[in-house]
Amino acid sequence: MATTRILEGLGRFYIALLLGFLYLPIIIMAAMSFNASPFYQLPFEWTTDWYASLWQNDQLIAATWNSIEIAVITTLISTVLGSMASLALYRYDFRGKKVLQALLFPPIAIPWLITGTAMLIFFFGVGIGRGLIAILLGHVALALPYVIVVVSARLQTFAPELEEAARSLGANQWQVTMRVTLPWIMPGVIAGGLFAFAVSFDQFVVSYFLSTPGQTTLPVEIYAAIRKGFTPEINAVSTIIIVVSMALMLLTARFFKFGGEK
Amino acid sequence: MADQLAIGSRRGLKPALPLLLPAYLWLTVAIFLPLSAMVFFSFMTDLPLAGKEWSFTLGNYAAFFSQSLYSTLLFASLRLGLEVTLWCVVIGYPAAYVLAKVLKGRSREAIFLLVILPFWSNGLVRIFSWAMVLREGGILDTALNAVLPFKINIDLMYSYPAVIIGLVHSYVPYMVLTCYLTLQAIDNSLIEAGRSLGASRLQVLWRVIIPLSMPGLIAGAALIFVPVVGSFMEPRILGGRTGTFYGTVIEDQFVAVFNWPLGAALSFILLAVVLIILALAAPVLRRAG
Numbered sequence: 001m002a003t004t005r006i007l008e009g010l011g012r013f014y015i016a017l018l019l020g021f022l023y024l025p026i027i028i029m030a031a032m033s034f035n036a037s038p039f040y041q042l043p044f045e046w047t048t049d050w051y052a053s054l055w056q057n058d059q060l061i062a063a064t065w066n067s068i069e070i071a072v073i074t075t076l077i078s079t080v081l082g083s084m085a086s087l088a089l090y091r092y093d094f095r096g097k098k099v100l101q102a103l104l105f106p107p108i109a110i111p112w113l114i115t116g117t118a119m120l121i122f123f124f125g126v127g128i129g130r131g132l133i134a135i136l137l138g139h140v141a142l143a144l145p146y147v148i149v150v151v152s153a154r155l156q157t158f159a160p161e162l163e164e165a166a167r168s169l170g171a172n173q174w175q176v177t178m179r180v181t182l183p184w185i186m187p188g189v190i191a192g193g194l195f196a197f198a199v200s201f202d203q204f205v206v207s208y209f210l211s212t213p214g215q216t217t218l219p220v221e222i223y224a225a226i227r228k229g230f231t232p233e234i235n236a237v238s239t240i241i242i243v244v245s246m247a248l249m250l251l252t253a254r255f256f257k258f259g260g261e262k
Numbered sequence: 263m264a265d266q267l268a269i270g271s272r273r274g275l276k277p278a279l280p281l282l283l284p285a286y287l288w289l290t291v292a293i294f295l296p297l298s299a300m301v302f303f304s305f306m307t308d309l310p311l312a313g314k315e316w317s318f319t320l321g322n323y324a325a326f327f328s329q330s331l332y333s334t335l336l337f338a339s340l341r342l343g344l345e346v347t348l349w350c351v352v353i354g355y356p357a358a359y360v361l362a363k364v365l366k367g368r369s370r371e372a373i374f375l376l377v378i379l380p381f382w383s384n385g386l387v388r389i390f391s392w393a394m395v396l397r398e399g400g401i402l403d404t405a406l407n408a409v410l411p412f413k414i415n416i417d418l419m420y421s422y423p424a425v426i427i428g429l430v431h432s433y434v435p436y437m438v439l440t441c442y443l444t445l446q447a448i449d450n451s452l453i454e455a456g457r458s459l460g461a462s463r464l465q466v467l468w469r470v471i472i473p474l475s476m477p478g479l480i481a482g483a484a485l486i487f488v489p490v491v492g493s494f495m496e497p498r499i500l501g502g503r504t505g506t507f508y509g510t511v512i513e514d515q516f517v518a519v520f521n522w523p524l525g526a527a528l529s530f531i532l533l534a535v536v537l538i539i540l541a542l543a544a545p546v547l548r549r550a551g
Binding site: 012021028040093137 | 273274275277278279281282284285286288289291292293294295296297299300303309353356357359360361364365373375376377379380382383384385386387388390391392393394395401404431434435438485488489491492493494495498499509512513516517522525526529532533536540
């Protein structure tokens, strides 16, 4: 089967090409953040000045803190509320359950441009206005469906007999949940939480429509900077973001297989 | 699935409510009410704020249908979505096939993770990284001129191809992911049976593998097409002056022109288009389970 081997070799080569396409721009961007020339000129000259100057950029630092704060709060709220909803959808059977499950998809499937502008209109109309509170409201709503889907997937592997057994041994509902169910679904809850953090930390479109000049997040600040013109400083902060979010996803992968391998 | 659930689950909405309410209330306040408000708003003449005069009107929708600019741009965005989706199929499907059927064990797991990892990193930053590659005097320009014996100028930045490249880069992992999941579920013995019955590799591909992986292709296509039609940041950064699409016009109504009712109407038209597309894809997706 020489043909098979040749085809397999070609396949491997193709995957290598695809990985090159996916990673080269990111690697080049990262490399340029260590290049001394402010106009991205070669030859390459090593420097960490651009990273150092990030520390002087108060606006960027404030936006970074906002991003982290919002991502942490989003993670906490959406993980707790999402896990609760997943449990209810798993345990109880009632009319309209299918509808509730279907309602999780609009936040994922509708383009963020539409969701973001709709939130802007509504929050303005009811007096919440723009700012960090509005951004937080939006981020939690975007993260919730991801948490519910991930935790529900984990619950599918849970044997309901375990709850029955604990109950027949005299445990009450709270004890059953905390001592039996929660420990079992913990990997799903952690993965859901990491998804929520990533959704919030990387979110640009919705934050963009809901932010004001003083109350903004890091991606929004970067977008504004890009539109003013490219600087190695943007490369530096972008490199930091990409390293953080990729590390976060690698961590998530430890807790949650993406459905590929069983 | 329903039968399996019934063993451990109990009837009744009442005990489930306290667990469900917080999450769904949040979704209502931050997603469903805003979407309804947007529809309501798209029929208004002005913002109902600070004592401004407003009344109901169909003018915002009339603007869409009377000025060819908006429908032209919507078609440009639909075309962009179609082109990006096609490129993602062409590039992503073979990769998904190699991952599912050629690579094995730990190397498959590692490479699969590497392919979908960028998808979960910041989209804005990844689009920006292409600016480094595509601009004149950028890496592509420098590298090609170093290799080629003649002088050429590669300046793809601020062009339609640049927008396509950036968007394909952003969304191709989606296609790899969905196709990989369906391809992996195809029993290898089906492929072997086809081969041993005398079908050529191409025949097996056309008659067995592609039909069986169709749900993955459709799911990937829907998941890519929909956000691309609504994209505005990618065309702005990589397209420059050529990057005016339906999404950028909606953005303008909200952040530059401040004609929110018109923006709401344009958004709602986009939502309707998106829902029609998702509805068309839904039966295939449901069959995939």
